Amino acid sequence: MxxxxxxxxxxxxxxxxxxxxxxxxxxxxxxxxxxxxxxxxxxxxxxxxxxxxxxxxxxxxxxxxxxxxxxxxxxxxxxxxxxxxxxxxxxxxxxxxxxxxxxxxxxxxxxxxxxxxxxxxxxxxxxxxxxxxxxxxxxxxxxxxxxxxxxxxxxxxxxxxxxxxxxxxxxxxxxxxxxxxxxxxxxxxxxxxxxxxxxxxxxxxxxxxxxxxxxxxxxxxxxxxxxxxxxxxxxxxxxxxxxxxxxxxxxxxxxxxxxxxxxxxxxxxxxxxxxxxxxxxxxxxxxxxxxxxxxxxxxxGLRGRWETLSEHPTLICDTAHNEDGIRYVVRQLMALGRPLHLIFGMVSDKDVRGVLALLPQSAKYYFTAASVPRALAPEELRELAQPYGLHGEVYPSIREALTAAQSAAQPETDVIFVGGSNFLIADLLAIQSTNNDK
The missing domain is CATH 3.40.1190.10 (Mur-like, catalytic domain)
Structure with a gap:
């Protein structure tokens, strides 16, 4: 075997x-x-x-x-x-x-x-x-x-x-x-x-x-x-x-x-x-x-705890995926005082609305889904997010969401944050690993 x-x-x-x-x-x-x-x-x-x-x-x-x-x-x-x-x-x-x-x-x-x-x-x-x-x-x-x-x-x-x-x-x-x-x-x-x-x-x-x-x-x-x-x-x-x-x-x-x-x-x-x-x-x-x-x-070998993956623009990820964890993350994001691009995805069996209610309205959103069956469809996530004043586009995978965010972000000032699910962070790190191997 x-x-x-x-x-x-x-x-x-x-x-x-x-x-x-x-x-x-x-x-x-x-x-x-x-x-x-x-x-x-x-x-x-x-x-x-x-x-x-x-x-x-x-x-x-x-x-x-x-x-x-x-x-x-x-x-x-x-x-x-x-x-x-x-x-x-x-x-x-x-x-x-x-x-x-x-x-x-x-x-x-x-x-x-x-x-x-x-x-x-x-x-x-x-x-x-x-x-x-x-x-x-x-x-x-x-x-x-x-x-x-x-x-x-x-x-x-x-x-x-x-x-x-x-x-x-x-x-x-x-x-x-x-x-x-x-x-x-x-x-x-x-x-x-x-x-x-x-x-x-x-x-x-x-x-x-x-x-x-x-x-x-x-x-x-x-x-x-x-x-x-x-x-x-x-x-x-x-x-x-x-x-x-x-x-x-x-x-x-x-x-x-x-x-x-x-x-x-x-x-x-x-x-x-x-x-x-x-x-x-x-x-x-x-x-x-x-x-x-x-x-x-x-x-x-610990990964994904407020981890900065790259600069210009700054790319940060965190595995927080429930209200308590996201509350800390949002406080830290807002404390940066910089334009935010949030690549966000969650699994369907979490309190999605409770988390969305905590997210900053000032950010630009890239709704996506991790590559697991439990992932919430990005179209549904965007629809749930709208009543909370969170607006953005839908992307079928984190790779496409990341490409879009990196194109839109100003390299010297903006921050791209990826979060909402352990599995989304796993997909992101897999992309990073592949890129580093090239």
């Missing part, structure tokens, strides 16, 4: 949420527990850190992994979805899982697939856990796929759990209210295991987390209270933070390679998690901490 055959088998034989949405959603842990028993509980071979939340869990997972790598540990990282290559989901010290292992695992799992019909995410979760055992990792940072309580990753027994924050997303599966969503996310809180809550602005959300933590005797840390921040300074790439906590780092500003206003919340969350890991006796020097923040994209 070749690597391409293995990937085609996975997509053909296991329902993929990334492609078909709700038809692939399979709540419950029975199948994952069955797989876990079959593979002799691979996650018992190393220490795990579990990261959930609505937004920010990707940045948080990657940065924690980068700091641990910088501290000299061998670190597994499991995240989703991928942007360009399936193997992005499973990394050890930043290196993607080998094609050979993917082929071997898929071939050996064929009988199980026929026997218990796992979802794509159930099977790939187990693939990651088995790979990390084979690779002899010291730690594995495991990102929740969706929700928490019934997510396939929730079979692990972590040394630390993190919930970055709560906002409305996947409401058809997790609930219509923030407390309902918080209850699902709180499902990753484990007995007597420290839990970090990144952002819980609503008292009723915080109450859900506190109640769950109290029931399970899980020490709870609120990142917003644990890590005071001073001034924040934007750089050409990334930003620096004044961290007012000498128990964590010395007073020199901390540079964080990731841009975007949302990273202030993520930074508090990550630092809170790292402090707890230190308290667990895990050696993390200040030098390692600074290096992890400074070099997170190089060390882990």
């Amino acid at each position: 070749t690597y391409q055959e293995a990937i085609e088998y996975l997509y053909a034989k296991t329902p993929v949420f990334q492609k078909v949405g709700g038809a692939a959603y399979k709540p419950g842990l029975e199948t994952t527990h069955y797989l876990d028993t079959h593979y002799c509980h691979p996650h018992h071979s190393y220490r795990t850190i579990h990261v959930g939340g609505t937004n920010g869990k990707g940045s948080t997972s990657h940065t924690i992994a980068a700091v641990l790598q910088a501290a000299g540990y061998r670190v597994g990282l499991f995240t989703s979805p991928h942007l360009l290559d399936f193997r992005e989901r499973i990394r050890v010290n930043g290196v993607m899982v080998s094609e050979d292992f993917v082929c071997r695992f898929v071939e050996e799992a064929g009988g199980l697939v026929e026997e218990v019909s796992p979802s794509f995410f159930e099977l790939t979760t187990m693939m990651a856990l088995v790979y990390f055992r084979e690779q002899g990792v010291d730690f594995a940072v495991i990102e929740v796929g969706m929700g928490g309580r019934l997510d396939s990753t929730n079979i692990i027994q972590p040394i630390l759990s993190v919930i970055t924050g709560i906002s409305k997303d996947h409401t058809q599966y997790l609930g219509d209210t923030l407390p309902e969503i918080a209850s699902e996310k709180a499902g990753i809180i484990k007995p007597s295991t420290p839990i970090v809550i990144g952002r819980a602005d609503e008292p009723e959300v915080l109450e859900v987390f506190r109640d769950r933590a109290t029931q399970l005797s899980a020490p709870l840390t609120l990142a917003s209270e644990a890590v005071p921040l001073g001034a924040i300074h934007s750089e050409a790439r990334g930003q620096t933070f004044e961290v007012s906590d000498p128990s964590l780092i010395t007073p020199e500003p901390l540079y964080f390679e990731l841009g975007g206003l949302v990273q202030a919340d993520n930074l508090r969350t990550i630092l809170s998690a790292l402090r707890l890991l230190r308290e667990e006796g895990i050696a993390i020097s200040e030098e390692a901490l600074r290096k992890g923040f400074r070099e997170v994209t190089r060390m882990t």
